Amino acid sequence: MEPIIPARAARPSVALRHSIGLLGAALFLGAAAPPLKSPSFAPWIDGTTTSEPEMQVQAIDADTFVIRQSVRTNFEAPFLYLLFGRERALLIDSGAGGLKIRPTIDRLVSEWRAKHGGRPMHLVVAHSHGHGDHHAGDDEFRDRPDTNVVGLAPDDVSAFFHIRDWPRNIGRFDLGGRILNIIPTPGHQPAHIMVYDARTRLLFSGDMLYPGRLYFPLDKFGDFRASADRLAAFAKTHPIRALLGAHIEMTTTPAQDYPVEAATHPSEHPLPLAPAVIEELQQAVTKAGSTPTIDAHPDFILHPVPPRPAS
Numbered sequence: 289m290e291p292i293i294p295a296r297a298a299r300p301s302v303a304l305r306h307s308i309g310l311l312g313a314a315l316f317l318g319a320a321a322p323p324l325k326s327p328s329f330a331p332w333i334d335g336t337t338t339s340e341p342e343m344q345v346q347a348i349d350a351d352t353f354v355i356r357q358s359v360r361t362n363f364e365a366p367f368l369y370l371l372f373g374r375e376r377a378l379l380i381d382s383g384a385g386g387l388k389i390r391p392t393i394d395r396l397v398s399e400w401r402a403k404h405g406g407r408p409m410h411l412v413v414a415h416s417h418g419h420g421d422h423h424a425g426d427d428e429f430r431d432r433p434d435t436n437v438v439g440l441a442p443d444d445v446s447a448f449f450h451i452r453d454w455p456r457n458i459g460r461f462d463l464g465g466r467i468l469n470i471i472p473t474p475g476h477q478p479a480h481i482m483v484y485d486a487r488t489r490l491l492f493s494g495d496m497l498y499p500g501r502l503y504f505p506l507d508k509f510g511d512f513r514a515s516a517d518r519l520a521a522f523a524k525t526h527p528i529r530a531l532l533g534a535h536i537e538m539t540t541t542p543a544q545d546y547p548v549e550a551a552t553h554p555s556e557h558p559l560p561l562a563p564a565v566i567e568e569l570q571q572a573v574t575k576a577g578s579t580p581t582i583d584a585h586p587d588f589i590l591h592p593v594p595p596r597p598a599s
């Protein structure tokens with residue numbers, strides 16, 4: 289059983305742009321929003337040791353968990369997020385395959401319920417987007433009691449989260465005393481979303497903006513650019529502590545990524561991204577014009593790819 293590691297203070301050597309600091313005391317439902325400091329984490333499993341577990345769990349607060357899948361189980365090494373409210377829990381993504389996800393999620397749900405008097409807890413399994421490395425574990429949850437598994441197409445996502453006029457409007461999803469905003473951000477993939485948590489002021493940004501290669505099919509660059517504009521507009525009216533994406537593909541050397549399908553990730557870039565990267569992304573896609581090319585930035589790389597079949 290993997291231990292739950294609480295978030296900790298960053299080492300002084302971490303670059304100031306990441307704004308890593310202490311979280312303070314664990315938050316409980318209904319607590320005031322924390323200061324605008326990025327969460328800091330213990331070192332993530334990165335494939336450099338033979339004894340690392342298949343999954344690693346770190347707690348941002350008493351109701352918010354980050355789960356990392358080992359690169360030894362799948363080279364994508366994705367991050368999953370589990371958020372609790374009074375009535376529902378939201379799992380963002382179900383992993384890339386190569387291991388069982390549900391036992392860890394069931395344990396976290398059981399432990400949370402035990403700390404809250406056995407309160408019933410409905411689980412929603414949703415996805416940052418519909419690529420296979422984010423929904424490979426869905427089948428583990430289809431027969432789980434009191435659980436919804438959200439579909440993968442834009443119509444499925446917009447219907448479940450009551451988003452009218454996809455992708456222009458923003459959805460609102462109540463976990464019970466914890467309101468989430470569901471931001472449509474197609475481009476990387478047609479059903480891509482970001483999830484903003486007003487209580488922690490964290491933006492769960494999937495594969496559109498994370499320390500890595502931001503892939504988009506060339507024929508969908510207009511959608512990607514529109515999503516960057518939509519995201520920038522949202523950020524102007526909502527305080528954001530940090531962005532937490534679905535992967536780490538960058539090293540601690542600015543603009544340097546790992547080889548594709550790297551088996552280990554030594555010296556990983558921190559998971560959180562500072563809110564300033566939102567404006568940097570918007571400027572980069574605007575500058576790209578109608579013929580985007582690979583464009584490396586300190587914390588991400590714009591990476592166009594040939595058109596893909598619908599997915």
